[in-house]
Amino acid sequence: MHHKSVTVKIVNFISYFALVAGCGVASAYPPDVSKTLDAAGENRAELEKALQHYNETGDTLKLKAAYYLIGNMGDHCYATYALEDTSGNEIAFNALDYPDYEKLTASFDTLETNHGVLDFERKDKIMDAETITADFLINQIDYAFRAWNERPWAKNLSFADFCAYVLPYRGSNEPLEPWRQIFFDKYAHIADSMKNPSDPVEAAAFINDDIKTWFGFDPRYYYHPTDQGLSEMMDVGLGRCEDMMNVTIYAMRANGLAVTSDYTPYWANSGNNHAWNAILAADGKVIPFMGAESNPGEYRLANKLAKVYRKMFADQPDNLIFLDRKQEKVPGWLAGRSYIDVTADYEDVCEITVALADAPDSVDIAYLCVFNSGEWKPIHWARIKDNTATFTDMGKDIAYIPALYLNEEVVPVGEPFILQTDCNQRPLSADTSRVRSINLISTTRRKQEISTDGVSTSFLDKGQTYELFYMTDTWVSIGKAVAGDGPLVFDSVPSDGLYWLVADGSDKEERIFTVEDGKQVWW
Numbered sequence: 001m002h003h004k005s006v007t008v009k010i011v012n013f014i015s016y017f018a019l020v021a022g023c024g025v026a027s028a029y030p031p032d033v034s035k036t037l038d039a040a041g042e043n044r045a046e047l048e049k050a051l052q053h054y055n056e057t058g059d060t061l062k063l064k065a066a067y068y069l070i071g072n073m074g075d076h077c078y079a080t081y082a083l084e085d086t087s088g089n090e091i092a093f094n095a096l097d098y099p100d101y102e103k104l105t106a107s108f109d110t111l112e113t114n115h116g117v118l119d120f121e122r123k124d125k126i127m128d129a130e131t132i133t134a135d136f137l138i139n140q141i142d143y144a145f146r147a148w149n150e151r152p153w154a155k156n157l158s159f160a161d162f163c164a165y166v167l168p169y170r171g172s173n174e175p176l177e178p179w180r181q182i183f184f185d186k187y188a189h190i191a192d193s194m195k196n197p198s199d200p201v202e203a204a205a206f207i208n209d210d211i212k213t214w215f216g217f218d219p220r221y222y223y224h225p226t227d228q229g230l231s232e233m234m235d236v237g238l239g240r241c242e243d244m245m246n247v248t249i250y251a252m253r254a255n256g257l258a259v260t261s262d263y264t265p266y267w268a269n270s271g272n273n274h275a276w277n278a279i280l281a282a283d284g285k286v287i288p289f290m291g292a293e294s295n296p297g298e299y300r301l302a303n304k305l306a307k308v309y310r311k312m313f314a315d316q317p318d319n320l321i322f323l324d325r326k327q328e329k330v331p332g333w334l335a336g337r338s339y340i341d342v343t344a345d346y347e348d349v350c351e352i353t354v355a356l357a358d359a360p361d362s363v364d365i366a367y368l369c370v371f372n373s374g375e376w377k378p379i380h381w382a383r384i385k386d387n388t389a390t391f392t393d394m395g396k397d398i399a400y401i402p403a404l405y406l407n408e409e410v411v412p413v414g415e416p417f418i419l420q421t422d423c424n425q426r427p428l429s430a431d432t433s434r435v436r437s438i439n440l441i442s443t444t445r446r447k448q449e450i451s452t453d454g455v456s457t458s459f460l461d462k463g464q465t466y467e468l469f470y471m472t473d474t475w476v477s478i479g480k481a482v483a484g485d486g487p488l489v490f491d492s493v494p495s496d497g498l499y500w501l502v503a504d505g506s507d508k509e510e511r512i513f514t515v516e517d518g519k520q521v522w523w
Contacts, residue, residue, distance in 0.1 A: 032071035049134035079173040081225040082123040095223035143180035147256035153200040154256030165258035168313035171246030174227035183254035205295040248291025268306035271373035306395040349393040350423035374508025399523035430497030439487035443510035445522040470497040
């Protein structure tokens with residue numbers, strides 16, 4: 001587990017209490033709490049009511065917990081989304097109007113035919129600090145402490161881990177609802193059925209087995225990006241991965257289990273991304289699982305991980321968004337305030353120094369990218385020093401390319417390379433002075449087979465036009481060809497490069513590859 005920033009916050013709370021006790025200034029607030037109170041507007045009174053409640057009860061540990069939640073409310077909110085065209089016009093669409101995913105996607109394709117490219121954009125942002133009530137906070141804190149104190153598997157949790165992984169009152173950007181008592185009561189007696197009531201992993205499996213009976217995955221919710229609240233999830237019993245993780249976090253944190261939401265923003269050898277749950281076991285190890293689907297110890301991640309991050313409630317001051325830098329804009333999710341890097345909990349990792357092409361003086365941050373859904377996507381960042389950048393805890397046996405973020409665009413600033421299992425970098429520098437013919441059988445990873453007549457089996461669509469590219473600091477086209485019965489042959493291909501074979505009109509999910517011993521090797 002990576003607790004450095006979390007632990008610092010808890011130590012700061014303790015130091016603060018010692019300071020105010022010595023000075024007799026019991027009414028002062030820590031700076032981060034004061035900042036939230038100032039941002040709360042008319043809702044300041046509700047936040048102070050919760051603080052006053054714990055001042056009056058004299059429970060200093062619960063007061064520290066209230067400080068932790070209020071001091072880190074920051075950007076936490078309930079966010080809603082709407083479907084919009086490229087001009088920002090809202091297009092009416094409800095994913096649940098369709099009986100199945102196939103009919104939904106057909107209707108969505110029709111909408112895009114009529115309106116052009118459509119995407120879900122954030123519509124409303126209802127800030128916690130401006131809307132949360134004292135009663136909600138007090139209920140959350142009191143039941144979190146009950147679980148910590150009463151559940152046999154929770155007793156060895158430190159206060160830092162309790163604050164980080166049990167106390168937070170939300171999973172993502174869902175509407176706030178009082179979920180703790182519901183699940184605290186629902187699973188009050190599972191210890192009676194456990195072989196080892198002190199084992200949090202066994203408790204998590206008991207709870208998850210129950211969740212599986214009333215909540216499950218439905219791909220229609222890919223088109224329902226507004227996170228569901230508990231009442232909607234319990235009513236419908238279906239959702240996307242984010243909903244599955246949230247309902248699992250509710251049920252397990254309500255019972256004192258240190259359960260997290262971990263994610264990779266981009267798979268390293270496939271398109272898309274993924275998120276899942278993980279639990280802190282009694283020995284301190286992190287065990288991944290998928291809420292409402294697969295228990296700890298049974299779950300396997302499907303693709304390669306370049307980076308794994310953990311969603312936290314507290315601000316993480318070492319994140320890029322908080323650091324001095326020459327560029328104000330930060331790409332996508334890397335602008336987040338409250339995530340930590342936990343790649344080393346999942347993979348053997350390397351720290352690597354990457355040489356860059358000349359970067360402008362106006363730039364001091366470089367990014368390392370993986371290829372995902374037809375684009376190079378930033379997966380980590382590092383400061384530039386003497387035209388190099390050192391990236392920490394990188395997954396191995398993966399193709400990367402260094403890049404800059406210029407005018408809100410990801411711009412490669414060097415050639416791709418393979419980070420090998422020994423942590424050495426294998427350059428993929430296409431040599432245009434040495435060209436050759438190559439035979440291609442697929443656009444994605446396939447088992448390469450030879451037929452009885454000695455011809456490689458082709459998985460390409462006969463009659464389909466394909467275009468072959470090689471990578472420098474941009475994709476360079478080698479040409480197009482139409483597939484026949486056998487492998488597709490391209491001549492005059494630069495040697496030793498990284499290649500990409502793309503079907504005309506495709507969704508760009510084809511994978512990149514090298515050619516080794518005459519065969520495609522996928523990355």
